[in-house]
Structures are given as C-alpha cells and as structure tokens.
Amino acid sequence: MQAFRILPLFLAVVTAIPSSLHAETLVFEGAHVFDGERNLGIRDVVIRDGRIVQVNAAAGAALEANARRIDYRGKYLVPGLVSDHAHVGNTSGTGHGDRFYTRDNVIRDLRQFQAYGITTVTALGMNAPSFYALRDEINRAPALGAQLKGAGPGIGAPAGAPPADVMGLSHDPVARPADAASARAAVRDQAKAGVDLIKLWVDDIGGKFPMMSPEVYRAAIDEAHEHNLKVAAHIHDLAPATDLVASGLDVIAHGVRDNPIDPALVAAMFTAGTWYIPTVNIDEANYLYAEHPQWLQQRFLRNALPQAVRAQWSDQAWRDAQLAGPGIAAARKAVATNLDNLRTLRSAGIRIGFGTDAGALPQRVIGFAEHRELELMTQAGFTPAQALTIATRDAAKLLGLKDRGRIAPGLRADLLVLEADPTLDILNTRRIAAVWQDGQHVAGGIDDYRPR
Numbered sequence: 268m269q270a271f272r273i274l275p276l277f278l279a280v281v282t283a284i285p286s287s288l289h290a291e292t293l294v295f296e297g298a299h300v301f302d303g304e305r306n307l308g309i310r311d312v313v314i315r316d317g318r319i320v321q322v323n324a325a326a327g328a329a330l331e332a333n334a335r336r337i338d339y340r341g342k343y344l345v346p347g348l349v350s351d352h353a354h355v356g357n358t359s360g361t362g363h364g365d366r367f368y369t370r371d372n373v374i375r376d377l378r379q380f381q382a383y384g385i386t387t388v389t390a391l392g393m394n395a396p397s398f399y400a401l402r403d404e405i406n407r408a409p410a411l412g413a414q415l416k417g418a419g420p421g422i423g424a425p426a427g428a429p430p431a432d433v434m435g436l437s438h439d440p441v442a443r444p445a446d447a448a449s450a451r452a453a454v455r456d457q458a459k460a461g462v463d464l465i466k467l468w469v470d471d472i473g474g475k476f477p478m479m480s481p482e483v484y485r486a487a488i489d490e491a492h493e494h495n496l497k498v499a500a501h502i503h504d505l506a507p508a509t510d511l512v513a514s515g516l517d518v519i520a521h522g523v524r525d526n527p528i529d530p531a532l533v534a535a536m537f538t539a540g541t542w543y544i545p546t547v548n549i550d551e552a553n554y555l556y557a558e559h560p561q562w563l564q565q566r567f568l569r570n571a572l573p574q575a576v577r578a579q580w581s582d583q584a585w586r587d588a589q590l591a592g593p594g595i596a597a598a599r600k601a602v603a604t605n606l607d608n609l610r611t612l613r614s615a616g617i618r619i620g621f622g623t624d625a626g627a628l629p630q631r632v633i634g635f636a637e638h639r640e641l642e643l644m645t646q647a648g649f650t651p652a653q654a655l656t657i658a659t660r661d662a663a664k665l666l667g668l669k670d671r672g673r674i675a676p677g678l679r680a681d682l683l684v685l686e687a688d689p690t691l692d693i694l695n696t697r698r699i700a701a702v703w704q705d706g707q708h709v710a711g712g713i714d715d716y717r718p719r
C-alpha cells in the first residue's frame with residue numbers, strides 16, 4: 268500500500284525535471300494560419316519541446332508570463348514544405364557526380380532546402396554509403412539543415428538507368444540486379460541498412476539504355492512490401508508506368524511525359540491508391556533559365572545559385588547554345604504532356620505527391636525548384652491552397668510521416684513564416700520571413716541567404 272502512495276509523487280518529480288531544464292514555451296502570436304488543409308484565420312500557435320501544443324485564437328493570453336512571445340501579426344504561417352523527390356550531395360558549381368557526396372555538401376544542400384522553407388527532404392537514390400550515418404546526425408540537429416529521408420543508393424538496371432557515366436557515378440553506389448533473386452537480395456540489403464523507401468529506375472532513356480526487366484521490378488516491389496517499405500519508381504513513359512502500377516508500385520516518382528495517361532491507368536491508380544509525383548520542373552529546367560536571364564537579378568533565384576552557375580547562366584553564348592541544344596524541343600513537349608497528365612489526374616482525384624528532382628543536376632535548383640513546382644501545379648489547375656496541401660500534408664502522408672505536414676497539436680514545429688498570403692497567390696510562398704524547424708529558428712528571409 269505504501270509503495271502505491273509513493274509512486275505518483277516520484278513520477279511528478281521526474282517529469283518536472285525536463286520541463287524546468289529545456290522546455291521553453293514559444294508563442295507565435297496573431298499570424299494567419301494555413302494548417303495544411305485550410306485557412307484557420309488568425310491564431311496563436313504554442314510550441315513546446317519542438318512540438319506544436321496549441322493552435323487557438325488568443326491562446327497565448329492564458330500562458331505563463333515567461334513564455335517567449337513572437338509577434339507574427341500580419342504574417343502567414345504554413346507547415347514546412349516536404350519534398351518526396353530530391354537529391355543531395357550530387358552537385359558542386361556547374362559539376363555533378365558522386366565525388367561531391369561529402370558530409371559538407373550534403374549539409375550545404377540541406378541548409379539550402381531549409382532556407383527555402385523545405386524542412387523535410389527525400390533523397391531519392393544515388394546516396395553514398397555515408398547516407399545512413401549522415402541522416403541520423405542531421406535529423407538530431409535542426410541547425411544542420413532540413414530533415415533527411417531517403418532511398419539509400421536505389422536500384423537500377425545493369426548498364427542502364429541511372430546511367431553511371433551520365434550521372435558521374437565513378438563509385439556507382441546503385442544496386443543493379445540482373446534477375447529476381449538479386450533484386451530481392453538488393454531490397455533486403457537496403458531494408459537492413461535502414462532506407463525509408465525503395466527507389467527503382469525503370470526507363471530506357473529514349474531507347475539508349477537497357478530497361479529494368481518486369482521480372483526484376485516485380486520481385487523488388489514484392490520484397491519491399493515484405494519489409495513494409497514503399498517503392499517509388501523513376502519513369503518517363505506511359506508503358507512502364509502502366510505495368511508498374513499493375514505490379515503494385517506505390518509511387519510514380521516522375522510525371523508520364525511521352526503520352527497522355529489513359530482512363531485505364533487512371534482507374535488502376537485510383538483503385539490501388541498509387542501516388543504520383545509530377546516533377547514538372549525537371550524538363551523545364553533545361554531551358555527556363557536560359558530563356559529568362561533577367562530572373563538572375565531576382566534574389567530568390569540568384570541566392571540559390573553557386574557563383575559558377577550564376578556566371579555560366581549570365582553568359583549569352585552559353586544561353587544561346589543551351590536553347591539550340593538537341594533536347595530542348597523534346598523538353599518543351601515533355602513539360603506540356605506532363606502538365607496535361609497532371610490535369611487529368613487532378614480531375615480524377617489521384618493522390619499527388621511533391622517533388623522536383625532538385626539537387627540531381629545544377630539546373631535543378633535546390634529550393635527555387637520547389638517554389639517553381641508549386642507555381643506549375645497551379646498551372647495544372649490546382650488552387651494555391653491545394654498546391655500547398657500537396658506540398659505539406661500529402662507529401663508527408665506519401666512518406667508515411669504522421670508527425671508533420673500540418674499545423675496541429677502534437678506535430679513537429681516545422682513552420683514557414685511568410686510576408687503575404689500564399690493561398691491568394693502561390694508566388695507568395697517565395698516571400699519567406701522565417702523558417703522554424705523542430706521549434707528552432709533556423710533561417711530568416713532569402714535576402715539573408717547566400718550559397719556557400
């Protein structure tokens with residue numbers, strides 16, 4: 268009997284210790300809150316231990332006097348953006364390749380994502396073996412950069428996509444199984460190493476490379492599901508996308524860009540709940556900046572670019588050669604088809620994820636690409652609020668992350684503070700006043716951000 272009387276007292280003492288040591292209470296006062304689903308109007312958001320604990324009208328008034336109050340009246344609060352498809356540690360200046368996969372470069376990229384308001388980033392393949400340790404280190408320290416999730420090295424085709432030469436993979440980390448048994452072994456290895464999802468490349472890149480065989484991807488998908496892992500596939504064309512969905516694929520990681528998506532595929536995706544990440548910006552990035560040299564004067568783009576890239580894109584001879592390049596007409600057509608297919612899937616209520624392939628190549632500009640993608644989604648018919656829901660709530664749901672993507676009690680305090688209403692004009696997502704991650708102030712506006 269005596270023991271039962273003592274126990275509650277003991278617990279009370281123990282639980283009091285952490286709160287007195289580091290549980291500062293933060294109150295964001297008076298911002299317009301878009302919670303990832305809808306505009307809530309003006310709210311106080313209360314944060315403790317890196318988590319949102321209250322989202323109320325005038326909640327702050329009832330709190331203890333030593334709560335730290337931040338006046339966000341006139342500002343707009345949205346959840347930190349979540350990218351389902353990006354890459355890290357793969358570029359430096361105008362170059363790309365696995366020789367850049369260093370701790371410094373991974374952190375450099377994640378700091379840039381974070382400064383641009385993307386607080387969770389999925390590195391969808393081509394990660395070096397150091398990925399796992401880096402992820403754990405970075406995810407414990409918000410000041411190092413955006414939260415990192417990823418597919419480890421990913422699984423490609425022997426001598427095929429991702430083409431090692433083209434991608435600069437001198438110590439190619441990608442698993443390239445030739446048969447079903449090796450595909451299952453590759454998935455088991457990656458599951459054991461701790462990937463967040465499995466990435467496949469199923470693309471012959473216009474007939475130039477061997478395609479991953481159906482036997483291999485079906486075995487990989489089946490094995491991944493045995494390990495409770497989702498599978499995301501790089502595709503470009505309708506035919507492999509269709510067979511992958513029939514084979515149980517969870518996530519189409521790029522838009523279909525060769526043909527219109529037909530009603531049969533739409534129906535199959537709807538029934539299976541397949542996710543679709545359009546990455547419209549990926550092809551556009553090959554000509555967009557060469558076409559708009561005046562954008563280099565805008566800080567929002569300028570500050571995202573390494574000096575060498577800025578110099579290259581400022582050179583008219585380079586821009587002319589870029590726009591006259593052999594792939595540009597196809598890239599424009601791919602963007603038009605991608606947008607049309609996104610309109611089709613939007614009307615059908617297919618689950619859409621958020622990603623850009625930023626970081627894979629220098630023109631896939633980390634941070635800028637995500638804000639451009641939001642704009643492109645509105646061109647496909649989504650309202651600004653719907654595009655934001657995709658880039659927050661839905662992108663987190665794709666990853667199976669229940670602790671982020673919305674502004675609600677119990678969730679991580681990963682928040683983007685904006686100067687103007689993004690639900691009125693999607694370009695207002697670029698007017699960043701501050702970024703908070705895990706309840707810590709990790710970035711001010713982009714005017715203060717400079718790439719290393």
Ligand SMILES: [Zn+2]
Pocket residue numbers: 352353354391501624627
């Ligand atoms: Zn990619």
